[in-house]
Amino acid sequence: MKLPAFPKSLARVVSRLPAWPPSAAFAAACNRAAWPTLGELDWSAAHGKHFRVHVKDIGLSMYLSVAPDGLRAEKAGPVDVTFTATAEDFARLSLRLEDPDTLFFNRRLLIEGDTDLGLTLKNLLDAVDWDELTRRMPLGMGRLAQALRRRTGGGDTLAALP
Amino acid sequence: MPLLELICPAGSLPALKAAVDHGADGVYLGLKDNTNARNFAGLNFDEKSLKEGIRYAQGKGRKVLMALNTYPQPDTLPRWHKAVDTAADLGVNAIILADPGLMGYAVRTHPELRLHLSVQGSATSYEAVNFYRERFGIRRAVLPRVLSLPQVENVVKNTEVEIELFAFGGLCVMVEGRCLLSSYACGDSPNTFGACSPGHAVRWEQTPKGMETRLNGVLIDRYADNEKAGYPTLCKGRFEVQGETYYALEEPTSLNSLEMLPEMARMGIAAVKIEGRQRSPAYVAQVTRVWRAAIDSVKRAPEQFKALPAWMAELAKVSEGSMNTLGAYYRPWK
Numbered sequence: 001m002k003l004p005a006f007p008k009s010l011a012r013v014v015s016r017l018p019a020w021p022p023s024a025a026f027a028a029a030c031n032r033a034a035w036p037t038l039g040e041l042d043w044s045a046a047h048g049k050h051f052r053v054h055v056k057d058i059g060l061s062m063y064l065s066v067a068p069d070g071l072r073a074e075k076a077g078p079v080d081v082t083f084t085a086t087a088e089d090f091a092r093l094s095l096r097l098e099d100p101d102t103l104f105f106n107r108r109l110l111i112e113g114d115t116d117l118g119l120t121l122k123n124l125l126d127a128v129d130w131d132e133l134t135r136r137m138p139l140g141m142g143r144l145a146q147a148l149r150r151r152t153g154g155g156d157t158l159a160a161l162p
Numbered sequence: 163m164p165l166l167e168l169i170c171p172a173g174s175l176p177a178l179k180a181a182v183d184h185g186a187d188g189v190y191l192g193l194k195d196n197t198n199a200r201n202f203a204g205l206n207f208d209e210k211s212l213k214e215g216i217r218y219a220q221g222k223g224r225k226v227l228m229a230l231n232t233y234p235q236p237d238t239l240p241r242w243h244k245a246v247d248t249a250a251d252l253g254v255n256a257i258i259l260a261d262p263g264l265m266g267y268a269v270r271t272h273p274e275l276r277l278h279l280s281v282q283g284s285a286t287s288y289e290a291v292n293f294y295r296e297r298f299g300i301r302r303a304v305l306p307r308v309l310s311l312p313q314v315e316n317v318v319k320n321t322e323v324e325i326e327l328f329a330f331g332g333l334c335v336m337v338e339g340r341c342l343l344s345s346y347a348c349g350d351s352p353n354t355f356g357a358c359s360p361g362h363a364v365r366w367e368q369t370p371k372g373m374e375t376r377l378n379g380v381l382i383d384r385y386a387d388n389e390k391a392g393y394p395t396l397c398k399g400r401f402e403v404q405g406e407t408y409y410a411l412e413e414p415t416s417l418n419s420l421e422m423l424p425e426m427a428r429m430g431i432a433a434v435k436i437e438g439r440q441r442s443p444a445y446v447a448q449v450t451r452v453w454r455a456a457i458d459s460v461k462r463a464p465e466q467f468k469a470l471p472a473w474m475a476e477l478a479k480v481s482e483g484s485m486n487t488l489g490a491y492y493r494p495w496k
Contacts, residue, residue: 045203084368096176099445102480105390110368116203116361123204126442127174127211 023062023073026053031070033141037133038124039070045120050074051113054084081113081121095149096130163324166426166457167433169227170450171331173205173440178215178226180447185454188225190258191215192439196238197245198229199282200439201356209248216252225255229439231280233261233339233353243267250275258304259283260339265298279303281328282353284339286313288320295323302326302432306338307417310493315429324432329419330449331437332482333489334358335397335411343396343411348378364394375399390414392483414483419491420453421469423460445480452476 030038046066053062063074085093089108092098100122103109111118134142170186172178181189192198194206207215212228219226228249234242242264249257250272257275259265260282268275281304285291294300302324305314318325335341344358345351352358363378375383375394382399385391392398392414401410417437419426426434434457436449452473460467478486 096442096444099442099448099480101441101482102445105392105482107373107385107387107389107391110366110373112367113365115364115366119202119361120204123173123202127176127204129176129179130443 020073020075022060023064026062027064027071027073033137034133035070036136038128041124041127043068043124046117046124049081049114049117050077050079051117051121052079052082053090054082055087055090056084057086057088079113081111081115081118083118083121084110084112092152095145095152097149097152100126163430164432166423166431166461167225167326168450168453168457169225169326169433169435170446170453171436171439171441172215172446173200173202173438174443175207175211175215175218176443177439177441177446179218180443181450182219182222182224184447184450186224186450188227188255188433189215189219190227190229190435190439192229193245193248195241195245196232196354196356197234197242199231199280199352199356200229201232201360202440203361205440209252212248213252216254220253220255227256227258227278228254229258229280230264231258231260231282232356234264235354243271246272246275256302262294262298265294265300269298276301278326279323280339281306282339284337286317288317291317291321291323291325295321304328304435307333307336308490311422311425311429311491314431314491318429318431325430326433326435327419327426327431327491328417328437329434330453330477331417332393333412333415333417333487334395341397344377347380347382347396359393359395366394390483398483413485415485415487416481416483417489418474418477418481418486419488420456420473420477422488422491423456423469424464424467427460427464441480448476448480 043066050063050065063076063079065072065074085103085108089098089103093100100109134145167187168185169188169190170181172181172189172191178189178191192200192206194208195201216226230242230245246257246268255276256278257268258278258280259268260280265277268277277298277300279285279294279300284306285294285303286306286309291303300323304326305317307328314327339353342351348363350360359377365376367374371384373385374381377394377396382394382396397411398414400407403410436453438445456473
């Protein structure tokens with residue numbers, strides 16, 4: 001199953017919206033759903049740094065930072081590092097269906113700015129125990145993520161091969 | 163003597179679990195510092211995750227090999243000694259070393275600890291391999307990726323040391339253990355810093371002319387929108403030489419030796435290694451399951467072995483650059 005593409009007309013509308021509400025909504029959702037697990041890793045190298053997640057096909061930018069108690073939404077402005085990809089690729093990365101370096105080789109992921117900070121964030125996210133993360137998510141979100149991962153490939157594409 | 167053990171990269175605990183769950187016989191990993199040649203921010207293991215990784219892998223009968231394959235410098239030598247002690251205390255199956263001084267320390271301090279010679283040790287002849295065997299008792303050597311298969315066989319036939327070969331993953335100029343190209347631009351080399359092109363020196367930027375890669379300010383490549391990108395290392399950059407801009411050192415390519423597995427089995431290669439500790443658990447899972455299937459297939463019936471198109475397609479997807487190569491293993495003119 002392929003994740004659906006985001007309609008272009010809607011993307012034009014989204015790109016004109018202010019950045020604050022999506023950043024705040026994303027940070028709040030992430031803190032609720034994922035921070036209990038993410039927070040166990042050492043994020044100190046990223047504290048006080050600002051980063052932008054640029055979803056290029058939707059025209060959406062989220063401005064965020066990492067604090068000791070979770071993600072924070074930030075006002076639009078200069079950042080230390082920017083991640084650019086499509087909504088589908090960000091989704092595939094977060095479902096751990098795709099390798100970031102593979103996306104980079106194929107020009108589907110761009111990291112601009114402080115590369116060390118970008119690598120820190122990427123590698124820390126890779127170090128998260130996905131099963132643990134989804135198991136601890138509230139409101140059935142974890143089960144939903146697991147089901148989505150299974151239905152979109154889940155690394156089982158070769159299961160039928162000899 | 164083992165035959166075609168599958169050794170997979172683990173840059174994190176989830177990557178280690180992915181390797182084990184998808185059929186690796188062993189994983190190799192490093193600590194979160196410059197004692198190994200994949201010293202990237204946020205990557206690798208601390209003592210807690212190393213303990214858990216060893217418990218997980220060995221609990222399922224798999225091996226944990228720890229890379230300590232950089233060259234210690236006098237003022238920081240205790241860090242490398244401590245890393246050897248940690249490996250021995252936590253019970254890894256072997257450590258992978260390049261520096262003879264560190265091998266001496268390991269032999270004196272932990273005589274029971276199994277030693278592997280790293281690719282960074284750059285031993286390309288059986289004389290070199292046997293030297294490390296005589297002096298330090300190494301049990302396995304990882305050969306540099308510069309030998310043809312007949313040359314590899316010549317090593318195998320003339321040593322009792324197990325031979326491990328790189329089987330899949332990114333290639334570089336392969337002057338292993340002696341490459342200073344990265345130092346030339348940014349002052350850090352893989353031998354001492356633990357990474358060529360360390361993150362602090364790399365900058366990517368999308369410009370109207372294309373995506374530019376800079377290393378410490380030096381422009382090393384510019385990609386048009388439809389071009390595949392490679393790792394930001396000097397050896398894979400495009401440079402202007404006598405009015406022409408091209409890959410003056412080498413083009414980004416990936417090694418894929420899968421179709422040579424029957425030959426490797428016949429020669430008695432002890433282990434094959436998958437490159438990529440810097441990569442994600444998704445990559446490790448994808449690559450490990452293909453190589454597991456291929457190795458099982460070659461062990462079942464070497465004469466009937468065929469590299470299935472589905473395997474090759476899966477491997478091509480995750481490769482650096484737009485092409486795969488058999489590297490130096492295949493030299494028909496030799």
